[in-house]
Amino acid sequence: MIEARGLTKRYGSTLAVDDLSFTVNAGRITGFLGPNGAGKSTTMRMMLGLDNPTSGQVRFDGRYYRDLEQPLHTVGALLEAGWRHPGRSARNHLRWIAASNGIPDSRVDEVLDVVGLTSVATKRAGGFSLGMLQRLGIASALLGDPQVLLFDEPVNGLDPEGIHWIRQLMHALAEQGRTVFVSSHLLSEMAQTAQDLVVIGKGKLIYQGTTEDFVERATEDRVRVRSPHLPVLREALERAGTVFTAIEDDSALDVSxxxxxxLGELAFTEGATLHELSPHRGSLEQAFMQLTGDSVEYAAHDPGTATAAANEAQAQS
Incomplete structure (x- = not known):
């Protein structure tokens, strides 16, 4: 378990993290989300003692990171996959990390096998692709067989097979009762991976809870209906005061x-034949955009608006 209480970080006049508190439970994958500049990387660095918080504290299974004599046995982390000596082989890179925490060399070969790097274990890491470096970083996080794991953007540089692999790995780790805390900008991937979420914006906590609840709070379920008797359904929905919009060139309705x-019972009562009745929920991306819209640090203009403005300026010149 991870417990963060009152984490605050100031850089001069800039408040990067603002009295942030959250809990990450064991046996679950918790996604750490927020817009660019929200303070996610700063928070993770403070959790590991790489940045000193202005105030606040973090405990891992009840202990401060600084009090862990051999921290890799308790907390494994991947923050910067590119961090390695380019002249060292993958095995030697992991061997010196293992030696610093009293981990035997046999464990090095075990994690190399887990991440799929056994065949390149003796090759210099300086020639590795970004995806291979991600796997090497994950191997270093697993070295001490820790109960708590922190991953920052773990799928960067991975191909589809690699993304599927890391997703399965994180689920396996959580099923073993470990605490898995993962930051990512890939919301579609988080929707398939994270059971819980911690969402921040401008350094403040926006939401903590299950992924399902986050989506349900921000979006509403809708039903798509197609019928050769659509006018009949329209009238029935209007009488019922139900909100709907025409879609697919007026050949279907999106009902909220x-x-x-x-809706099926209503159609039966009205004698309307149905060709499609498809319930669909809002997405994690929709919920994220809705609930973090006021916390975006670097907002871009709408492409259509920018194009129209450029065309107008060109016409006037």
Whole structure:
């Protein structure tokens, strides 16, 4: 378990993290989300003692990181995959890290096998691709067989097979009762991976809870319906005061506030034949954009607006 309480970090007049508190439970994968500049990397660095907090504290299974005599046995972390000596082989890179925490060389070969780098174990890490460096960084995080794991953007540089592999690995680690805390900008991947979320914006906590609850709070379930008797359904929905919009060139309706069962019963009552009745929920991306919209540090202009402005300026010149 990870417990962060009142984490605050100031850089001069800039407040990067603002009285941030959250809990990461064991046996779960917790996603750490926020817009660019939200303070995610600063928070993770403070958790590991790489940056000193202005105030606040973090405990790992009840202990401060600085009090861990051999921290890799308790906390494994991947923050910067590119950190390595380019002249060392993958095995020797891991061997010196293992030696610093009393970890036997046999464990080095075990984690190299876990991350799929056994065949290149003797090759210099300086020639590794970004995806291979990600795997090497994950291997270093696993070295001490820790109960707590922190991953910052672990899928960067990985191909689809690698992304699938890291997703399975994180689920396996959580199923073993470990605490898995992962930061990522790939919301589609987090939707498939994270069971819980900690969402921040401008250094403040926006949400903590399950991924499912986060999506449900920010979006509403909708049902898509197609029917050759669409005008009949329109009138029935209007009488019921149900919100709907026409989609697919008016060949279907997107209905809010009514379940597929209710909509099917309504269609039956009205004698309307149905060709499609498809419930669909909002996405993690939709929920994230809605709940963090006021916390975006670096907002870009809409491409359509920018193009229109450019065309107008060109016409006037």
């Amino acid at each position: 506030g009514m379940s597929s069962d209710q």
